[in-house]
Amino acid sequence: MKELLAALVAGLLFGVGLAVSGMLIPDKVLNFLDIAGHWDPSLALVMGGALAVTVPGYYLVAQRPRPLLVSSFSLPTSTAIDGKLLAGASLFGLGWGLSGLCPAPALVNITTGFVDVLAFVAAMLVGMLLHKTLHRA
Incomplete structure:
Protein backbone atom coordinates (compact mmCIF):
# COMPACT_ATOMS: atom_id res chain seq x y z
CA MET A 1 0.00 0.00 0.00
CA LYS A 2 2.90 2.35 0.73
CA GLU A 3 4.21 1.76 -2.78
CA LEU A 4 0.89 2.76 -4.35
CA LEU A 5 0.64 5.88 -2.22
CA ALA A 6 4.21 6.86 -3.08
CA ALA A 7 3.47 6.28 -6.80
CA LEU A 8 0.30 8.39 -6.57
CA VAL A 9 2.11 11.27 -4.84
CA ALA A 10 5.01 11.10 -7.31
CA GLY A 11 2.61 11.03 -10.28
CA LEU A 12 0.60 13.97 -8.96
CA LEU A 13 3.77 15.96 -8.30
CA PHE A 14 5.03 15.16 -11.79
CA GLY A 15 1.72 16.18 -13.37
CA VAL A 16 1.65 19.47 -11.44
CA GLY A 17 5.26 20.10 -12.49
CA LEU A 18 4.33 19.52 -16.13
CA ALA A 19 1.42 21.95 -15.84
CA VAL A 20 3.38 24.67 -14.03
CA SER A 21 6.30 24.43 -16.46
CA GLY A 22 4.16 24.72 -19.58
CA MET A 23 5.09 21.27 -20.86
CA LEU A 24 1.36 20.53 -21.33
CA ILE A 25 1.05 23.22 -24.00
CA PRO A 26 2.03 21.67 -27.35
CA ASP A 27 2.65 25.07 -28.99
CA LYS A 28 5.12 26.01 -26.24
CA VAL A 29 6.98 22.74 -26.75
CA LEU A 30 6.98 23.17 -30.54
CA ASN A 31 8.32 26.73 -30.15
CA PHE A 32 11.12 25.37 -27.97
CA LEU A 33 12.00 22.87 -30.70
CA ASP A 34 11.84 25.55 -33.43
CA ILE A 35 15.33 27.02 -33.00
CA ALA A 36 15.24 28.60 -36.48
CA GLY A 37 11.87 30.32 -36.02
CA HIS A 38 9.93 31.46 -32.96
CA TRP A 39 12.29 29.84 -30.47
CA ASP A 40 11.11 29.86 -26.84
CA PRO A 41 14.08 28.96 -24.59
CA SER A 42 12.00 28.80 -21.40
CA LEU A 43 11.77 25.00 -21.47
CA ALA A 44 15.57 24.83 -21.32
CA LEU A 45 15.21 26.30 -17.82
CA VAL A 46 12.68 23.58 -17.00
CA MET A 47 15.09 20.91 -18.20
CA GLY A 48 17.96 22.52 -16.31
CA GLY A 49 15.87 22.62 -13.14
CA ALA A 50 14.96 18.95 -13.60
CA LEU A 51 18.63 18.04 -13.97
CA ALA A 52 19.56 20.15 -10.92
CA VAL A 53 17.18 18.04 -8.82
CA THR A 54 17.69 14.67 -10.52
CA VAL A 55 21.49 14.44 -10.63
CA PRO A 56 22.12 14.90 -6.89
CA GLY A 57 18.99 12.87 -6.08
CA TYR A 58 20.15 9.99 -8.25
CA TYR A 59 23.57 10.10 -6.62
CA LEU A 60 22.07 10.00 -3.12
CA VAL A 61 19.69 7.16 -3.98
CA ALA A 62 22.47 5.14 -5.66
CA GLN A 63 24.43 5.23 -2.39
CA ARG A 64 21.66 3.32 -0.60
CA PRO A 65 21.84 -0.48 -0.37
CA ARG A 66 18.17 -0.73 -1.41
CA PRO A 67 15.15 1.50 -2.07
CA LEU A 68 12.91 2.58 0.81
CA LEU A 69 9.72 0.80 -0.24
CA VAL A 70 10.84 -2.29 -2.17
CA SER A 71 13.48 -4.95 -1.70
CA SER A 72 15.75 -4.05 -4.62
CA PHE A 73 16.42 -1.47 -7.32
CA SER A 74 14.97 -2.13 -10.76
CA LEU A 75 17.54 -0.72 -13.15
CA PRO A 76 18.08 -1.52 -16.82
CA THR A 77 20.77 -4.09 -17.46
CA SER A 78 21.51 -3.24 -21.09
CA THR A 79 23.95 -0.46 -21.86
Whole structure:
Protein backbone atom coordinates (compact mmCIF):
# COMPACT_ATOMS: atom_id res chain seq x y z
CA MET A 1 0.00 0.00 0.00
CA LYS A 2 2.90 2.35 0.73
CA GLU A 3 4.21 1.76 -2.78
CA LEU A 4 0.89 2.76 -4.35
CA LEU A 5 0.64 5.88 -2.22
CA ALA A 6 4.21 6.86 -3.08
CA ALA A 7 3.47 6.28 -6.80
CA LEU A 8 0.30 8.39 -6.57
CA VAL A 9 2.11 11.27 -4.84
CA ALA A 10 5.01 11.10 -7.31
CA GLY A 11 2.61 11.03 -10.28
CA LEU A 12 0.60 13.97 -8.96
CA LEU A 13 3.77 15.96 -8.30
CA PHE A 14 5.03 15.16 -11.79
CA GLY A 15 1.72 16.18 -13.37
CA VAL A 16 1.65 19.47 -11.44
CA GLY A 17 5.26 20.10 -12.49
CA LEU A 18 4.33 19.52 -16.13
CA ALA A 19 1.42 21.95 -15.84
CA VAL A 20 3.38 24.67 -14.03
CA SER A 21 6.30 24.43 -16.46
CA GLY A 22 4.16 24.72 -19.58
CA MET A 23 5.09 21.27 -20.86
CA LEU A 24 1.36 20.53 -21.33
CA ILE A 25 1.05 23.22 -24.00
CA PRO A 26 2.03 21.67 -27.35
CA ASP A 27 2.65 25.07 -28.99
CA LYS A 28 5.12 26.01 -26.24
CA VAL A 29 6.98 22.74 -26.75
CA LEU A 30 6.98 23.17 -30.54
CA ASN A 31 8.32 26.73 -30.15
CA PHE A 32 11.12 25.37 -27.97
CA LEU A 33 12.00 22.87 -30.70
CA ASP A 34 11.84 25.55 -33.43
CA ILE A 35 15.33 27.02 -33.00
CA ALA A 36 15.24 28.60 -36.48
CA GLY A 37 11.87 30.32 -36.02
CA HIS A 38 9.93 31.46 -32.96
CA TRP A 39 12.29 29.84 -30.47
CA ASP A 40 11.11 29.86 -26.84
CA PRO A 41 14.08 28.96 -24.59
CA SER A 42 12.00 28.80 -21.40
CA LEU A 43 11.77 25.00 -21.47
CA ALA A 44 15.57 24.83 -21.32
CA LEU A 45 15.21 26.30 -17.82
CA VAL A 46 12.68 23.58 -17.00
CA MET A 47 15.09 20.91 -18.20
CA GLY A 48 17.96 22.52 -16.31
CA GLY A 49 15.87 22.62 -13.14
CA ALA A 50 14.96 18.95 -13.60
CA LEU A 51 18.63 18.04 -13.97
CA ALA A 52 19.56 20.15 -10.92
CA VAL A 53 17.18 18.04 -8.82
CA THR A 54 17.69 14.67 -10.52
CA VAL A 55 21.49 14.44 -10.63
CA PRO A 56 22.12 14.90 -6.89
CA GLY A 57 18.99 12.87 -6.08
CA TYR A 58 20.15 9.99 -8.25
CA TYR A 59 23.57 10.10 -6.62
CA LEU A 60 22.07 10.00 -3.12
CA VAL A 61 19.69 7.16 -3.98
CA ALA A 62 22.47 5.14 -5.66
CA GLN A 63 24.43 5.23 -2.39
CA ARG A 64 21.66 3.32 -0.60
CA PRO A 65 21.84 -0.48 -0.37
CA ARG A 66 18.17 -0.73 -1.41
CA PRO A 67 15.15 1.50 -2.07
CA LEU A 68 12.91 2.58 0.81
CA LEU A 69 9.72 0.80 -0.24
CA VAL A 70 10.84 -2.29 -2.17
CA SER A 71 13.48 -4.95 -1.70
CA SER A 72 15.75 -4.05 -4.62
CA PHE A 73 16.42 -1.47 -7.32
CA SER A 74 14.97 -2.13 -10.76
CA LEU A 75 17.54 -0.72 -13.15
CA PRO A 76 18.08 -1.52 -16.82
CA THR A 77 20.77 -4.09 -17.46
CA SER A 78 21.51 -3.24 -21.09
CA THR A 79 23.95 -0.46 -21.86
CA ALA A 80 24.14 -1.14 -25.60
CA ILE A 81 23.37 1.64 -28.04
CA ASP A 82 21.88 -0.43 -30.83
CA GLY A 83 19.54 0.02 -33.76
CA LYS A 84 16.42 -0.64 -31.69
CA LEU A 85 17.36 2.08 -29.21
CA LEU A 86 18.19 4.57 -31.95
CA ALA A 87 14.99 3.76 -33.87
CA GLY A 88 12.87 4.14 -30.75
CA ALA A 89 14.53 7.42 -29.81
CA SER A 90 14.06 8.68 -33.36
CA LEU A 91 10.37 7.76 -33.38
CA PHE A 92 9.90 9.41 -29.98
CA GLY A 93 11.61 12.60 -31.16
CA LEU A 94 9.70 12.63 -34.43
CA GLY A 95 6.37 12.24 -32.64
CA TRP A 96 7.30 14.91 -30.09
CA GLY A 97 8.42 17.29 -32.80
CA LEU A 98 5.30 16.80 -34.93
CA SER A 99 2.74 16.99 -32.14
CA GLY A 100 4.38 18.89 -29.29
CA LEU A 101 3.30 16.05 -27.00
CA CYS A 102 5.12 13.16 -25.41
CA PRO A 103 3.46 10.39 -23.38
CA ALA A 104 3.31 11.99 -19.91
CA PRO A 105 1.92 15.38 -20.98
CA ALA A 106 -0.50 13.62 -23.33
CA LEU A 107 -1.87 11.49 -20.49
CA VAL A 108 -2.26 14.56 -18.27
CA ASN A 109 -3.91 16.42 -21.20
CA ILE A 110 -6.58 13.71 -21.62
CA THR A 111 -8.60 15.70 -19.09
CA THR A 112 -8.94 18.53 -21.62
CA GLY A 113 -10.88 16.30 -24.00
CA PHE A 114 -9.20 17.90 -27.04
CA VAL A 115 -9.57 15.64 -30.06
CA ASP A 116 -5.91 15.99 -31.09
CA VAL A 117 -4.77 14.88 -27.62
CA LEU A 118 -7.19 11.95 -27.61
CA ALA A 119 -5.99 10.95 -31.10
CA PHE A 120 -2.36 11.13 -29.93
CA VAL A 121 -3.08 8.93 -26.89
CA ALA A 122 -5.05 6.46 -29.02
CA ALA A 123 -2.17 6.25 -31.54
CA MET A 124 0.31 5.85 -28.68
CA LEU A 125 -1.72 2.97 -27.20
CA VAL A 126 -2.04 1.29 -30.63
CA GLY A 127 1.73 1.61 -31.07
CA MET A 128 2.35 0.08 -27.65
CA LEU A 129 0.01 -2.85 -28.41
CA LEU A 130 1.61 -3.32 -31.82
CA HIS A 131 5.07 -3.39 -30.25
CA LYS A 132 3.93 -5.88 -27.63
CA THR A 133 2.36 -8.10 -30.29
CA LEU A 134 5.41 -7.99 -32.57
CA HIS A 135 7.78 -8.50 -29.64
CA ARG A 136 5.97 -11.72 -28.68
CA ALA A 137 6.21 -13.11 -32.21
